[in-house]
Amino acid sequence: MSDKPQLSLVVAVYNGENFLNAFFDSIKAQNLDSLELIVVDDGSSDRSAEIIAQYAQEFANYRVLSQANQGVSAARNTGLAVATGEYLAFPDIDDVIHPGMYPRLLEIALKNQLDVATCNGTYIYDDGRPSKKIFPSDKLASTDVLEGPVWLQRALASRKFLHVTWLNIYRHDFIKAQGFTFEHGLRHQDIPWTTEVLLTAKRVQYIDETYYDYLIHSASVSHTPGTNDTRMRSARHYMKILEMLNTINLRYPEQVKRVPACQWQIAKEGLGILHSINNIDDPAKRKEITQELFDRGIWQMIWRNARGLRQRWRLGRRYFRLKRYLAES
Structure with missing residues (x-):
């Protein structure tokens, strides 16, 4: 039996002391038997490094990399370069990952030999507005296995598609064969990443099941x-x-x-x-x-x-x- 972990989580951290405890606890709650957790501290100046170190005993396969601050794309690339898992994921530390997300995505990915497996999530607003699904069910329903371009056309045509990495897991050999990396220093680099990944993927499946809360902070740069x-x-x-x-x-x-x-x-x-x-x-x-x-x-x-x-x-x-x-x- 292969020693290769089923999933590598590549986690970029920059001054995340307010989110890290909840994030690591949410990963523990996934109850994954075959997980590689790669944490890239991207030059944090707060207590992030201390909190990251505290969790070293909580995960069997835990790797911490530190670098000078270069941005989330560079941090993801640093983790991607050393990842060994069969599948990859790139969660954000300030969101909420529900129990069962990664086991469910791995279930359909391994069963159907997917290049990309993706699920739904929920927008959560901190200003009191009601939450809502990221992909409305009447616009994007669960699919069978599709070619990547077919799913991309369907998703974009819905006018409700969000280019993100964190709702997906990716087959590592597919990402490696294509030579995909993240663009350094670019905000919203998920847009070209997702487009190119889906244009080249052979087997993609979407499930309309909500496992991820995307927190929209009214005081953030994007919303002020x-x-x-x-x-x-x-x-x-x-x-x-x-x-x-x-x-x-x-x-x-x-x-x-x-x-x-x-x-x-x-x-x-x-x-x-x-x-x-x-x-x-x-x-x-x-x-x-x-x-x-x-x-x-x-x-x-x-x-x-x-x-x-x-x-x-x-x-x-x-x-x-x-x-x-x-x-x-």
Whole structure:
């Protein structure tokens, strides 16, 4: 019998002292007999290292790696490079993982020889709003085993799909064969990661079972009003994401023919960039980022990938506004 663990959990930690006890307890509650837990301390300056060390005796196969702060993608790559499990997962430490999530995903993955197994989760708001499913059941139902492009088209076409790593487990040999890693220094790098993984996966299955609470903090950077500088940074991150998505589409032309929503999502994310630019109230900064949008060919890419009258109409309206920004003195 192979000594290879069934699952490697790669956990990026940066100043997570407020979440680590609950996180590790949730992993213990999974009751996995064949688990490799890889914790990457990404330069924490709080008590994270101390708490991580306290749990060394709680898991049979527990590995701690430390590095200078480089961001979540670099931390995931550090853990990915040393993982030995048959399947991989990348949970976030500040969310809630319900008992049974990983045993259930492993059950269907091993039974059906899946490249990717994925489940549902719940949005939990800390401002009193009612919780809701991440993937509404009337938009995305449980599937049989599908080819990755088939699932990606279905998911994107629902308009309710969330590009995340933490609802999935991945077959390690598949990830290794494709040479997939996470993009350093990029916010929302789950978007290109998920797109490329699903375009190339042969066997994927989704179960509409909720095992993960995604906590939305009203005070977080993503959910508070931005400044001109944060909006410019966001626009640049998403420009990079669009360039990556465009490269992915060019890399897999046959698969993309089966997933027209891959082009739709470039225009959809592009509209988000235009929204960020529109909210910049400093004319000089607004002109700077708009000029960059055209100089990098982002506008042309967005327009070329737009699908349907609605997207083109929305983009057309914004084009003339962008031109006005460029004319501002």
